[in-house]
Amino acid sequence: MTDTTDVTGGRVCIVGAGPAGLSAARALKRLGIPYDQYERHSDVGGIWDLDNPGTPMYKSAHFISSRSTSGFFDFPMPDTYADYPSNRDILRYTRGFAAAYGLRDAIRFNCAVQHVEQVGDIWNVTVPDGTVKQYRAVICATGVTWAPRSPEHPGTFNGEIRHSSSYRNPEEFWGKRVLIVGLGNSGADIACDAAAHAEAAFVSVRRGYHIIPKHVFGIPSDEFGSHGPDLPVKLERPLMQTLLRVIQGDLTKYGLPKPDHKLFESHPLLNSQLLHYLQHGDVAIRPDIAGLDGDRIRFVDGSTEEIDLVLYATGYNWSIPYVPEEYFQWRDGRPDLYLSAFNRDHYNLIGLGYLEINSSAYTVFDHVSNLVAQYLHDQYHLPARAAAFDRLIAEDRPELSGGLHFLDSARHRSYVDARTYRRYLAKVRKRMGWQDLTPGLFGDLRCEQSVESANA
Incomplete structure (x- = not known):
């Protein structure tokens, strides 16, 4: 009709x-x-x-x-x-x-x-x-x-594999060894939930990230940026990079790879909790996945981890x-x-x-x-x-x-x-x-x- x-x-x-x-x-x-x-x-x-x-x-x-x-x-x-x-x-x-x-x-x-x-x-x-x-x-x-978009990895896995779109409550992590794949803003948030609730928490990353804290000098970061002078990128970038180094130090000491791109050249990763959990050993960084092996996940550097739950925070x-x-x-x-x-x-x-x-x-x-x-x-x-x-x-x-x-x-x-x-x-x-x-x-x-x- x-x-x-x-x-x-x-x-x-x-x-x-x-x-x-x-x-x-x-x-x-x-x-x-x-x-x-x-x-x-x-x-x-x-x-x-x-x-x-x-x-x-x-x-x-x-x-x-x-x-x-x-x-x-x-x-x-x-x-x-x-x-x-x-x-x-x-x-x-x-x-x-x-x-x-x-x-x-x-x-x-x-x-x-x-x-x-x-x-x-x-x-x-x-x-x-x-x-x-x-x-x-x-x-x-x-x-x-x-x-939801999920990658495919060779091998078989005895545990649970899900996309982050199905995740709702940090209680889902109790008693489990959890691997988050991907470190966008959702991946970072969920990794923090896992760090606080899981038996063990890991994040698999393919590249390094510039992490921007949610507050700078007690002011929300985007408010801090929007209220300042409208500087060209060639001036704004080194000033912000210097500020981040002063506030955060060298992030590679926590296992994060050095970024392969300049600040502002990827979607901003705003998170203030992740570094806290990395500094306290409640979550650990791992490289890209090489394959699945029963109860374990193999990574490209040859290391393995026993994992119960893989959560793909890999976008849409x-x-x-x-x-x-x-x-x-x-x-x-x-x-x-x-x-x-x-x-x-x-x-x-x-x-x-x-x-x-x-x-x-x-x-x-x-x-x-x-x-x-x-x-x-x-x-x-x-x-x-x-x-x-x-x-x-x-x-x-x-x-x-x-x-x-x-x-x-x-x-x-x-x-x-x-x-x-x-x-x-x-x-x-x-x-x-x-x-x-x-x-x-x-x-x-x-x-x-x-x-x-x-x-x-």
Whole structure:
């Protein structure tokens, strides 16, 4: 059955009601753009809801960006939150945001979009009951951490092998000898849980990492960086490296390999606990895995460890399973989108949240959502200006690395530098004559009780 009523009102489809989808919804609502929003789970919050099937979240998880530099525009996190809020606070905050701006009414929960197909300038969206609803645009905002990626190693293993996406509670480690594979931010967090709860804890790494403490001189690291002068990388990097050496010393003495890349050339690893546990011998670093051998894991340096549980903290494959793969230009597992949002080949197929960036995502979502909403608004009200932006989508290929030479990996080949990205978004917005994100644009809710009252 096909419902054709949606196109006549210029309706837009948003898939997903996590932070990115909610940001898009608020931006569309502000400009009076009619939309429907679909969420496969029973509530908003995305990965921050531990009850959301498939979420990679775990009980000890916290934001790796600080309260003061994170959050949606015009909706700051309460001052009562910790410098680095817990997953519970982030979920409460996100749901409070949805309630405060009246976003829940347009969301159809427990409704996973099955298929999206383009027919001319119309988008057919199939929902679980088989109904095909028609829209002029589709915003994909379902995130990038739903398809776990695990390596394969030769041999057989008698213990348990899992991906970190299945990990929830440090009590899972009691009485076990645990090996964490990978040292991204989640791997480092989980390694700390294992260090405090497991019989023995190890981390297998392939390369060295620059570890940035969460506080510098008692100030959250990202706040410390954002409030300082906007220095070029060639000056900022040596200053930060010197500061880290003074604070941390030589990390190789704890078994970590020397990094094979410069500071800022990979996703920042923010952790203050890992060095504590390494210094106290509660967790140990091991090299890459060579193979599996019954009850033991063999490493490339010839050493072995008896292990009960291997937990792969090895990341995720990006996918948008409800959209045909050929609708996106996938390169190294990442969709090629203008400004990390606009499809170059399929009109009004938009992705929100499909980027790697060295900053808090929530504010970035808002800046991109602002452009998306104004572009969709112009299509009906200022078509000439929308056509000018269509030309940018087709032709403009900005360099968004900020002069940083990121690691040669699939993840980092899609990386953008936060400062450079925000500046370029502002440049495009100014060029198009679109409205800036000025205070009060979305309705300033700056009282500390805003989150709690919205959740009441």
